[in-house]
Amino acid sequence: MSVRLGREEAWDVLARAHTGILTSLRRDGTPVTLPVWFVVLDGRIYVSGPATAKRHARVRRDPRVSFLVESGERWAELCAVHVTGRARLVTEPELGARVAAALDAKYGAFRTAPAAMPDATRAHYRVERATIEITPDDRLLSWDNARLGVR
Numbered sequence: 151m152s153v154r155l156g157r158e159e160a161w162d163v164l165a166r167a168h169t170g171i172l173t174s175l176r177r178d179g180t181p182v183t184l185p186v187w188f189v190v191l192d193g194r195i196y197v198s199g200p201a202t203a204k205r206h207a208r209v210r211r212d213p214r215v216s217f218l219v220e221s222g223e224r225w226a227e228l229c230a231v232h233v234t235g236r237a238r239l240v241t242e243p244e245l246g247a248r249v250a251a252a253l254d255a256k257y258g259a260f261r262t263a264p265a266a267m268p269d270a271t272r273a274h275y276r277v278e279r280a281t282i283e284i285t286p287d288d289r290l291l292s293w294d295n296a297r298l299g300v301r
Contacts, residue, residue: 155292165190167219174208189252196249201280229294235286
């Protein structure tokens with residue numbers, strides 16, 4: 151029995167996941183891996199944040215990225231989807247607005263109210279936002295150990 155997910159199943163796992171792990175590359179090629187909130191729209195993955203975040207500069211310099219979502223605590227529950235692809239900064243205002251609305255719908259209940267943040271944190275997030283679009287290549291790695299029927 152295969153633990154691999156079909157392409158549609160893998161995209162469903164991606165879309166339902168809460169936190170993704172984005173890896174981009176420093177100038178010297180060293181990978182930097184960070185947890186991010188994200189949305190999936192039209193077969194692409196979108197991540198937004200302060201335009202000053204270094205991940206945006208890394209993507210401008212080298213568009214190669216990977217993205218991972220995973221779940222499960224016990225071995226028999228482990229499920230994950232790993233995507234490799236190319237990233238770019240979104241420049242189309244209508245796409246940026248669509249992504250922002252989707253992020254608000256997905257994460258609105260999880261955000262800390264600005265009034266509850268320390269002043270420095272509030273200031274950090276009150277800057278221009280930038281959005282990264284990840285276009286996956288054909289290499290989609292996935293597994294769902296629950297398919298093995300082991301408890």
